[in-house]
Amino acid sequence: MAKRLFVTPYRCTDCKNCEVACSFVHTKDPRHPALTRVRAYTLKNEVKSVVLCLQCEEAACQMVCPTGALERNPETGAIERTDKCILCKMCTVACPFGNIHFDEQYEEIVKCDTCGGDPACAKVCPTGALVWADEPIPDHKVEEQVEVKPLPWAMTMPAK
Amino acid sequence: MSETKTVRITIDGRSIDAPVGQTVLEAARQHNIDIPSLCYHPGVEAFGACRLCVVEIRKHNWTPDWKQLVTSCLFPVEEGLIVETRSPEVMENRKVVLDLQLARVPNSDVIRQLAAEYGIHDTSYEKREDADDCIMCGLCVRVCDAIGAHAISTLSRGPEKYVDVPNKDACIGCLACALTCPTNAIEYIEEGNMRTIWDKTFEVVLDPVNKKPIATPEQIAHFSKQSGLPEDYFTKSDATRKKETAASFARVMFD
Structure with missing residues (x-):
């Protein structure tokens, strides 16, 4: 079984390291965290969660795409946007989870491609809310298995 | 498992294995060899309209002084093909093309x-009067056909040729033509919930939460029919949906 991204919402502190890492990896421009594919949220009653593409088996984005521009990478299992995209933007509306976006600055469709099998968001997640692994990490093993690395471009680090 | 058959071609002295059926332009771009183009788009059928992607080819069984200029976006790869993307003839040809384009669209x-x-x-030619930015590459026509709306068409012939929407009912207002146009020649206006393109005004469906425009009703009906997804898939923006997903993630975990 290939590695997958595991999301554990209650470990998320909404520190937004994943957003910065994602937008930086994909655009090489650290000043635009809004261009991220992964989003951390603080919801009502202070509940926090992180959301990213679920790489659906029967994906609405793929079904609606008129040119077949969204192709599944057989190695990583991720659906990737190829350059066949003609910018009709219907995938952004069709996705029932809101995980595919139109980037107005670069005029392109952006979605999670799991960074080609090495997702940056999971690498910088300090709490184990996002984990790139074969199986989810149980709570009592988070401290020993999740490595906290300070980001070269991060301004703050959440307290441990 | 059947292996894709490949052929060996040479582009600018580099030996490249390209799958059968690929065009010279696709093979070159796959190996980061730059060939300029305007009308080519990987998502739609190639057209050979802009003539900017011309390259010089020779075949292994031709006498050494034989060569031919072809549009690389249409020319399929074949065993032993020798391609030059920046030879003096190619550069001269591209210059003439750009000189002519500049006369056609001096403001682009x-x-x-x-x-x-x-x-x-x-430009060394006479500039077109009252010029817009359209270079007649037909990419908007092909994009509209790919979407399945078939609204845009080239009309008339020769120097009188122009691009328009003959049947305004067919246009679904998706803006794909305007966003893919290589010279940004197609104008559109988006104001609040009104969207105007090709002299047709649409009332755009707004997101129920953040009031941002999603799509036109025609667009939703067309894509819903084409993809088989029910129309209630197309009622909210990505931002709203993502927040809802976060809430449902949290609900699953905390309840």
Whole structure:
């Protein structure tokens, strides 16, 4: 079984390291965290969660795409946007989870491609809310298995 | 498992294995060899309209002084093909093309910039009067056909040829033509919930939460029919949906 991204919402502190890492990896421009594919949220009653593409088996984005521009990478299992995209933007509306976006600055469709099998968001997640692994990490093993690395471009680090 | 058959071609002295059925342009771009183009888009059928992607080819069984200029976006790869993307003839040809384009669309920044890269700063031909930015490459026509709306068409012939929407009912207002146009020649206006393109005004469906425009009702009906997804898939924006997903993630975990 290939590695997958595991999301554990209650470990998320909404520190937004994943957003910065994602937008930086994909655009090489650290000043635009809004261009991220992964989003951390603080919801009502202070509940926090992180959301990213679920790489659906029967994906609405793929079904609606008129040119077949969204192709599944057989190695990583991720659906990737190829350059066949003609910018009709219907995938952004069709996705029932809101995980595919139109980037107005670069005029392109952006979605999670799991960074080609090495997702940056999971690498910088300090709490184990996002984990790139074969199986989810149980709570009592988070401290020993999740490595906290300070980001070269991060301004703050959440307290441990 | 059947292996894709490949052929060996040479582009600018580099030996490349390209799958059968690929065009010279696709093979070159896959190996980061730059060939300029305007009308080519990987998502739609190639057209060979802009003539900017011309390359010089020779075949292994031709006598050494034989060569031919072809549009690389249409020319399929074959065993032993030798391609030159920047030979003097190719460069001369591209210069003439850009010179002519500059006469047609003297106000287009894209063409002006591209021409300047080839050392052309002003056209040597007579400039077109009241020029818009359309270079007649037909990409909008092909994009509209790919979407399945078939609204845009080239009309008339020769120097009178122009692009328009003959049947306004067919246009679904998706803006794909405007966003893929290489010279940004297709104008559209988006104001609040009104969207105007090709002289047709649409009332755009707004997101129920953040009031941002999603799509036109025609667009939703068309894509819903084409994809088989029910229309209630197309009622909210990505931002709203993502927040809802976060809430449902949290609900699953905390309840």
